[in-house]
Amino acid sequence: MTAGVGSCHDARLVIPPSATPPAGDSERPPLGSWARTYALVCACAMLVIALLWWLSIAFEPGRTA
Amino acid sequence: MNWVAWAVFAVVTLYTIWDGVRRTAGAKTMDAFFAAGRSIPWWAAGLSVMATQLSAITLIGGVGMGYENGLEWVQFYFALPFAMVVLCVWFVPMYRKSPVLTAYEFLERRFSPSTRALTSLAFLLSRCLAFSVVLYAPAVVFSAMTGLDITVTVWVTGLLTTAYTVVGGVGGVVWTDVKQMVIIVLGIAACLCTLLVDVAGELGLSGALRALGAAGKLNAVEAHDAVWTYAPAFVGESAKGSFWADKYNLWNGLFGTFFLFLSYFGCDQSQVQSILTSKSQDASRRALLLSAFTKVPLQLIVLLLGCLLFVHRAAGEEPLLYDPAHEARAEALQGPARVRFEAARQEHTVASAERKERMADVAAGGQQGENAVGPYRAATQRAAAARKAARDALFDDERAVASLRGEEFKTPGDSNYVFPRYLFAEMPKLLLGLLVAAIFAAAISSAAGALSSLTAATMVDFYRRWLAPTASEQSSLRMSKVVMACWGVAATAAAVQFGDGPLLEKVNEVGSFFYGSILGVFVLALAVPRAGGRAATAGLLTGLSAIALVHATMQFAFLWYNLIGCVVCVATGALIAIVAPRRV
CATH class of the missing domain: 1.20.1730.10 (Sodium/glucose cotransporter)
Incomplete structure (x- = not known):
């Protein structure tokens, strides 16, 4: 297998791949769809930030975050 | 061990x-x-x-x-x-x-x-x-x-x-x-x-x-x-x-x-x-x-x-110094620096004892705990200040040399030894x-x-x-x-060659000089179809220059460098893409 060869002035150069193409996907996404998985990640992150915000305020006398 | x-x-x-x-x-x-x-x-x-x-x-x-x-x-x-x-x-x-x-x-x-x-x-x-x-x-x-x-x-x-x-x-x-x-x-x-x-x-x-x-x-x-x-x-x-x-x-x-x-x-x-x-x-x-x-x-x-x-x-005993190298320096101290070091040690002992006593009250809660919060905070700050003063006393010579050169000397911390x-x-x-x-x-x-x-x-x-380019795999x-x-x-x-210091920040600061602009190039690749090689290269160089300029003239926390580098790179690249779109 050979790496890309060509002039550095030609921006449209077609370069041969330096590696074999990856295998396709066969597994089912978590929670049935990737959109639902991403929504869960964002929701969990926001929940953790909210909980830490509460912790910041709850145990420090006289503080509002 | x-x-x-x-x-x-x-x-x-x-x-x-x-x-x-x-x-x-x-x-x-x-x-x-x-x-x-x-x-x-x-x-x-x-x-x-x-x-x-x-x-x-x-x-x-x-x-x-x-x-x-x-x-x-x-x-x-x-x-x-x-x-x-x-x-x-x-x-x-x-x-x-x-x-x-x-x-x-x-x-x-x-x-x-x-x-x-x-x-x-x-x-x-x-x-x-x-x-x-x-x-x-x-x-x-x-x-x-x-x-x-x-x-x-x-x-x-x-x-x-x-x-x-x-x-x-x-x-x-x-x-x-x-x-x-x-x-x-x-x-x-x-x-x-x-x-x-x-x-x-x-x-x-x-x-x-x-x-x-x-x-x-x-x-x-x-x-x-x-x-x-x-x-x-x-x-x-x-x-x-x-x-x-x-x-x-x-x-x-x-x-x-x-x-x-x-x-x-x-x-x-x-x-x-x-x-x-x-x-x-x-x-x-x-x-x-x-x-x-x-x-x-x-x-x-x-x-x-x-x-x-x-x-x-x-709640127990807090060491005045954590870094063994600082302890070795302390033993060799003489003159006014020794006097200041001993004063810091004494202050730390008094403040630590006060903190320990007040912390027990705060931990117990109730009205007595509420009343102890103020003195506890003050004692905590005094103990931390005394630790810093003790470290300052260890580096008098270095501070004097830096002062002669017109530079600011920052006393090395010891949090990495805790x-x-x-x-x-x-x-x-x-x-x-x-x-x-x-x-x-x-x-x-x-x-x-x-x-x-x-x-x-x-x-x-x-x-x-x-x-x-024609080299074999082997x-x-x-x-x-x-x-x-x-x-x-x-x-x-x-x-x-790297000395001691806040190690965590060093890594992220170094990265933040480059990260935003490099990201900007990838964003151009994904989001600006008209952008070609010239737009991407100009965007990257402008982004890096902008960070260098901001660092030299203004006081921003290093985390903002990532945002600034990316925005400048994408804006420059997009502008060039509009003026001179890539040939497809």
Whole structure:
């Protein structure tokens, strides 16, 4: 297998791949769809930030975050 | 360390490395060496991403930061889950669609060879410096453990890492990372349990929370501060109270680090190689999301260790100095510096006793606890100020020399020694061996990831692209191992040059000079179809110049550099794309 060869002035150069193409996907996404998985990640992150915000305020006398 | 701790450390470390390397030793192609033949399952790639990022710096420095400043540093990680989602949606398909070995190879397909060369060069510069810092942190522990000079321990760590990475390639690094991550989690859990038992016996858990809250250590979210001013401060002006110069708060934690993490996980070869080694596109996504779910809790626990250590020290005896080198200096002090040092020692003794007494009241709660909060905070601040004054007294000569040169001298901190000192003084020997192995594992996993990515970028983006495009697989592979060895030795030598300091910030500051602009190039590739090679190259150079200009003239917290670099790069590239769109 050979790496890309060509002039550095030609921006449209077609370069041969330096590696074999990856295998396709066969597994089912978590929670049935990737959109639902991403929504869960964002929701969990926001929940953790909210909980830490509460912790910041709850145990420090006289503080509002 | 006695022989039990040494034995545990040696067995755990050697088994981890041997088992990781034996799975992948003997790679015959560049694809096998740099992408493990795209055969790594998602959970292994995910653990490797975590291990590479959770370096010894994060462990040692993180506990030190928790001890000194509480939980505020956790805000740095708030944007990570959101960045991971963006990476899964846009970046993973981008990389998996074309079979590349480095992130920058993609840029040549999309833009031009010069864009690829420039971004790869920017990566090499930033990662080489970060690699050096990553090697220095564990040397602190091993220096304390063996009594050897830090220089010797840096060389041992650097050369061991280089040796196993050369033999195992990226696959060996990933499989070693998996075991190392398990050891790190076990080590952190063991330490957390030990400290919780200690603190529960001293104050009770709810009492400890009250004591930490009253000392301002539970500051996990800082969204507003009455002293903030929103006009940026220029160099030479006082940045006190400036919102833009504040190092860690909710806003730069969400917006500044969002761009940092996008760039770090999406454009930095040390992380992208984990995306490339996975079996499939979905496996790459799962690997990234594993980090999204676990990074914030893990970092929180590391900082919590520091907080619990603070309570443990405040309830018992807090050392005046943590760094053994500072203690040696203190013994040799004479004259006025000795007088000032002794005064600081006395003040620390008085303030610590007052803090201990008031902390017990605060922990007990009730009206008496409420009344004790003010005096407890004051005593805590006095004790911290006395520790600082004692360190200041140790560096009178250096301060005088700096003053003569018209420079400002910053007294070295000792927060990086807080955790090692606790481990060596109070941990059972069996656990000590495990914990030192965990810290060492964290160090070499991060260093190995950096080393393999440096070599991949050098070989794929420069050697095989420009110097020897017709080289055979075998000769390229041989050259890869030589280049890897050279990088290992060079970066280790550079690590020796770094002194002590706030290690955590050093790494991220160095990266933040480059990350935003490199990310900007990838954003141009994805979001501005009209942008060509000229637009991308101009965007990258303008972004880097903007950061240099901002750094030289204004006082911004380094996290904002990521946002500024990215925005300037994309804006410049988009403007050029409008004026002179690429030829298709």
